[in-house]
Amino acid sequence: MASRFYVTTPIYYINDSPHLGTAYTTIAADVLCRYHRLRGQESRMLTGTDEHGLKIQRAAEARGMDPLAHADELSATFRAMWPRLGCAPDDFIRTSEPRHKKGVQELWRRIQARGDIYLGHYEGLYCVGCEAYYTEKDLQQPGNVCPLHNKPVESVKEESYFFRLSKYGDALLEHYGKNPSFVQPASRLNEVTSFVREGLQDLSVSRTTFQWGIPVPGDPKHVMYVWFDALANYMTALAEPEDNTRFWPADVHLMGKDILRFHAVYWPAFLLSAGYGWDQLPRQIFAHGFLTYGGQKMSKSLRNTISPVALAEALSEAARAALPGGQGAAEGAPPRPIGVDVVRYCLMRAISFGHDGDFSIQDVLARYGTELGNALGNLLNRVLPFASEVPEKGDPGPLEEELAAAHRQGAAAAAAAFDAAQPTRALDAIWTVIAAANVYIDKAAPWVAKKSDPKRLATIVATLLEVLEGVSVMISPVLPVVADRMRDQLGLYPIAPAVGRDEWPWIPPARKAGEPLRKGAPIFPRLEKEKEAELIARFAPPPPDADASAAPHAKAPGPEAAKAREASAAPAPEGGAGAPAAPKAREGKPSVPFDDFAKLDLRIGVVTSAERVKKKDRLLDLRVDTGDGAPRRIISGIAASYSPEELVGKRVVVVCNLHPRDFGKGLVSEGMLLTAEVGDRVRTISVDDAAPGTPVL
DSSP: OOSEEEEEOOOEETTSOOOHHHHHHHHHHHHHHHHHHHTTOEEEEEEEEEOOSHHHHHHHHHTTOOHHHHHHHHHHHHHHHHHHTTOOOSEEEETTSHHHHHHHHHHHHHHHHTTOEEEEEEEEEEETTTTEEEOGGGSBTTTTBOTTTOSBOEEEEEEEEEEOGGGGHHHHHHHHHHOTTSEESHHHHHHHHHHHHTOOOOEEOEESSOOOSOEETTEEEEEEOHHHHHHTHHHHHHHSSSOOGGGOSOSEEEEEGGGHHIIIIIHHHHHHHTTOOGGGSOSOEEEEOOEEETTEEOOTTTTOOOOHHHHHHHHHHHHHHHSGGGOOOTTSOOOOOOHHHHHHHHHHHHSOTTSOEEEOHHHHHHHIIIIIIIIIIHHHHHHGGGOSBOOOOOOOOHHHHHHHHHHHHHHHHHHHHHHTTOHHHHHHHHHHHHHHHHHHHHHHOHHHHHHHOHHHHHHHHHHHHHHHHHHHHHHTTTOHHHHHHHHHHTTOOOOOOBTTBOOOOSSOOOOOTTOBOOOOSOSSOOOOHHHHHHHHHHHSOOOTTSOTTSOSSOOOOOHHHHHHHHHHHSOOOOOOTTOOOOOSSOOOOOOOOHHHHHTOOEEEEEEEEEEEOTTOTTOEEEEEEOSSSSOEEEEESOTTTOOHHHHTTOEEEEEOOSOOEEOSTTOEEOOEEOEEEETTEEEEOBOSSOOTTOBOO
């Protein structure tokens, strides 16, 4: 593992306030940075704001303000947001800062000196909202409408400097071919490669029709194209106020898929032109999908935007209200609020990172009650009543060895997923350890040992305390507050990463007998039904056809409507025992637009492990490699047709972008196998030979 790790978010354009989408990217970057610090790496996280361009100048003019004063006000809202979501960036860069201006102008000079910038005239179509140029084939017709903003673009004709982007097409394709992980997920690399193969046109990189930007060196009537300006932030932030250039190249640039082209095509071309070598390009461009909220695209006009901070605060308040008599920690201090951690967890857990996904208050409450409350919180609550200090551990038996093996496997899988920038997969692996610990306590039955075998009870409790300590470390990148509260009750110090020291619990850490434990308030107290209803009423978006002039938060739907909607949205079982017999003739289903079908992410997967789900006769618990860096968990109702041994190594077709489905007791499926009914059996759709992650077209 490298000695340093550098992760960046995009610098956020200040045309809007921070929202759930910007929080998603920033939290993901914070999670990865915290993980790599745990691994002993010197780690750095960068975020900031993009403040130049025609759109910002016009917004400032509309307010009667100087552009810089307008930018100062809006940038401050982003800077203040991130600590309130548990994010701790090491630097916050603004494109209006002198240090950035100095670095961008130096980049321009280096490229110009190599002959890759020349003066010409630009005539074309420009979207002010995107701050991007388009050709007619990229726009919706008639009317040359921007597909993102649904507004006609502007026709622009002016003198402009151009960058010889066309010169770098072959070099970029060579780089993509030699470094297939340069753009992730793999489907995004395919998009970028196709775009470059179509042929690159030289890029207009200056404007003269407005002045709110960085002046072109030697020709101040031109200001730099906002994307030339913005992309350089990842390097300019390392040069001043102190020298952190040792962190370059960046390990991961995180961003939404809508700005992938700028990062995966323009940015490496700028760097190559400026004389940087192949080994000085960013190591990975990771483009995640779009978020919807409650099944709807978030929009001010639809009045369904949501403040992640407001949601976190409301969850903390509901959790505090659920504690008996305002119960605090063991010493009487109030417990640290957990709402931020719940939001962080649900964003990282509910949406397979790299793909589009939906975030809803109903899903948050469900995960709070099951995965966080029942699986994690209840495990801690079941162990601590048996001891006030760490007991002496006896010789391990088969149950202890089984739990230790599950811990080792889960810790390794979680580390591999975090290394691959896949926090969703990492959490899946960690929760397999939590599930194994819950199974262990059921089998070991400490309540029985307490009555008849004190030595056995000591071994059971000591074993669980060791696993809980390891879990507290593994969850800390996503749930830092929860991890510290767990460790406080376990009698452990807060985690304090140090450069050069790997803290990852590859095996359950050994505890010394006699160390004190401190049972405190439940970390995830069960929320009152009235509080849950209040949260749903406050944060559920209005129906899509609701009058825009209606109240911002419509009345929460009744329980019957919610059940009906849940039933209609849940994926059907994949067959197996209990499935209805196939009729001789099936009625055709309604036709769907091709664009809807194209949204499905179908890939080849290889089953790496399979086991039966206890007390669920129809279900198999599978791990399937779909090319994401770590296997995804799929719960499939095919146990009546396949034994687990039959499936291991089988190549199957997987629907990868379904919303996760919770089967209860920590069983969350993140995909579905395609199957067909053949006679009286359900058969998987399979292929003979294809690499995991291969798209099904």
